[in-house]
Amino acid sequence: MSTEAAGADVPGGDAPTWPAEFAERYRAAGHWRGETFGAMLRERAAAHPDRIAVVDPAGGADGGRRTWTYGELDRRADRLAAGLSARGIGRGDRVVVQLPNTAEFFEVVFALFRIGALPVFALPAHRESEIAYFCSFAEAVAYVIPAEHGGYDYRTLAATVCAKAPTVRHVFVAGGDAGAFDSLADLPAEPVALSEPDPGDLAFLQLSGGSTGTPKLIPRTHDDYIYSLRGSNELCRVTEDSVYLCVLPAAHNFPLSSPGTLGALYAGGRVVLCPSPAPDVAFPLIEREGVTLTGLVPPLALVWTEAAPRTSFDLSSLDVLLVGGAKFSEEAARRVRPALGCTLQQVFGMAEGLVNYTRLDDPAETIVTTQGRPISPDDEILVVDDEDRPVPVGATGHLLTRGPYTIRGYWRAPEHNRRSFTEDGFYRTGDLVRLTATGHLVVEGRAKDQINRGGEKIAAEEVENHLLAHPAVHDANVVAEPDPYLGERTCAYVILRAGAEPVKPGALKAFVRDRGLAAYKVPDRVVFTDAFPKTGVGKVSKKDLRSPA
Numbered sequence: 001m002s003t004e005a006a007g008a009d010v011p012g013g014d015a016p017t018w019p020a021e022f023a024e025r026y027r028a029a030g031h032w033r034g035e036t037f038g039a040m041l042r043e044r045a046a047a048h049p050d051r052i053a054v055v056d057p058a059g060g061a062d063g064g065r066r067t068w069t070y071g072e073l074d075r076r077a078d079r080l081a082a083g084l085s086a087r088g089i090g091r092g093d094r095v096v097v098q099l100p101n102t103a104e105f106f107e108v109v110f111a112l113f114r115i116g117a118l119p120v121f122a123l124p125a126h127r128e129s130e131i132a133y134f135c136s137f138a139e140a141v142a143y144v145i146p147a148e149h150g151g152y153d154y155r156t157l158a159a160t161v162c163a164k165a166p167t168v169r170h171v172f173v174a175g176g177d178a179g180a181f182d183s184l185a186d187l188p189a190e191p192v193a194l195s196e197p198d199p200g201d202l203a204f205l206q207l208s209g210g211s212t213g214t215p216k217l218i219p220r221t222h223d224d225y226i227y228s229l230r231g232s233n234e235l236c237r238v239t240e241d242s243v244y245l246c247v248l249p250a251a252h253n254f255p256l257s258s259p260g261t262l263g264a265l266y267a268g269g270r271v272v273l274c275p276s277p278a279p280d281v282a283f284p285l286i287e288r289e290g291v292t293l294t295g296l297v298p299p300l301a302l303v304w305t306e307a308a309p310r311t312s313f314d315l316s317s318l319d320v321l322l323v324g325g326a327k328f329s330e331e332a333a334r335r336v337r338p339a340l341g342c343t344l345q346q347v348f349g350m351a352e353g354l355v356n357y358t359r360l361d362d363p364a365e366t367i368v369t370t371q372g373r374p375i376s377p378d379d380e381i382l383v384v385d386d387e388d389r390p391v392p393v394g395a396t397g398h399l400l401t402r403g404p405y406t407i408r409g410y411w412r413a414p415e416h417n418r419r420s421f422t423e424d425g426f427y428r429t430g431d432l433v434r435l436t437a438t439g440h441l442v443v444e445g446r447a448k449d450q451i452n453r454g455g456e457k458i459a460a461e462e463v464e465n466h467l468l469a470h471p472a473v474h475d476a477n478v479v480a481e482p483d484p485y486l487g488e489r490t491c492a493y494v495i496l497r498a499g500a501e502p503v504k505p506g507a508l509k510a511f512v513r514d515r516g517l518a519a520y521k522v523p524d525r526v527v528f529t530d531a532f533p534k535t536g537v538g539k540v541s542k543k544d545l546r547s548p549a
């Protein structure tokens, strides 16, 4: 294994990795098989070059349907890899990829995999604050954007980011007018010989929902991630006949890997990119493309469940609906099969690794009342109290986990890693769970300071820091409050400076938005207060802020 790229457990490495005896065990068990993403696509393309890999319903030159076969995706990845190499992008380089659900996402990502460069998976919703941070922290050499998407001009964002992050030498624009930057379409070149990365090398950096002021980067290897895909495919029964509809942002870990687009491609199946999660966009695609499975966050699952009984589109090809990202209420879960005519599969996962699924043949009660069990027999689960002592089965405690596809540390974050991992390498998920007698996990809440806004994770501290930058703000605390649709929304409790100019809630929200924060992180509600409730030792009690009663 190349210790440099994988970040060995040695001083100077970018991130801790698995100790040798664990790596050996995971290899011996057949979990890590020495596959890489680049070789995976090459093999699939050789085995079935003419089978369709990717359907982009609006990606054609005329705005119509565009399809790429495995052969074409493979050729495109090779040609783009050659073009990117010619621009000096090489092994281990970081490239921030912020693309919507379009076919180019896969062309770019597989080209980077071929080079051994690391995509950093940003979301289309991210703005200057997040992107400038990812680019600077990751010392990214390039940044890939659409020209425009959802009425937003990413070229303007890129100009700001470049001014703040001097390591970014290239901005590549996929589709549309590249403006001052380079068009992705101009890059492809005659394929060149590139040496395959090692399966133990990092493949990409995924984003953490996090609970700290700055998002953390998650280093995933080819070996570990491909194992999670293979395991997911087995549990979700993904085969070459599967058609996965990618509704959520393609870069997010859930639609990427659980089993997601990469799982579908691994199986030789088909990926259909959904440009919008709205039923009037997704339902016609399900009918036309014969979609067999998809993944949704709970608020979208509610919308689909309500819309399905009234639709004139034929949804009968849909076998499995995965729901995850936030807790799905039992009542909503019960409505899935009657409304959509498919099997619900709950998934409780995290970009750091561990993914749990209800099994397709679990009893109906288990499927609606639990968040499933781990993919792997080698996923180790501990449920502990505040002192790290195991709680009895059935009691609620902190979820700790270690296993063949769960990271041993964040990228370049040694101090944070000391808090987020135990000495023997268990990841402290920050989730509160209980285990049922059948070994299924039930998510009961969370201990980390995070808001889960319909599946979008928001670190309270990150938003608080932006509020604190306002001249009239003395102190701020951001907490979750219940929302019937999102599950949770954000509420910012703010103490204004004595004698400061009066400021309205709307002005504070606008202030945060103007600082370049993704819109989903802007507080839904701002409440002014004179004091925060305190705990016994005088710390702010977020628990009491959450339930003012």
Ligand SMILES: O=C(O)c1cccc(O)c1O
Binding pocket: 253, 254, 257, 258, 324, 325, 326, 347, 348, 349, 350, 351, 352, 355
């Ligand atoms: O991050 C998540 O919320 C998530 C949910 C479901 C499945 C996953 O893989 C995830 O990473």
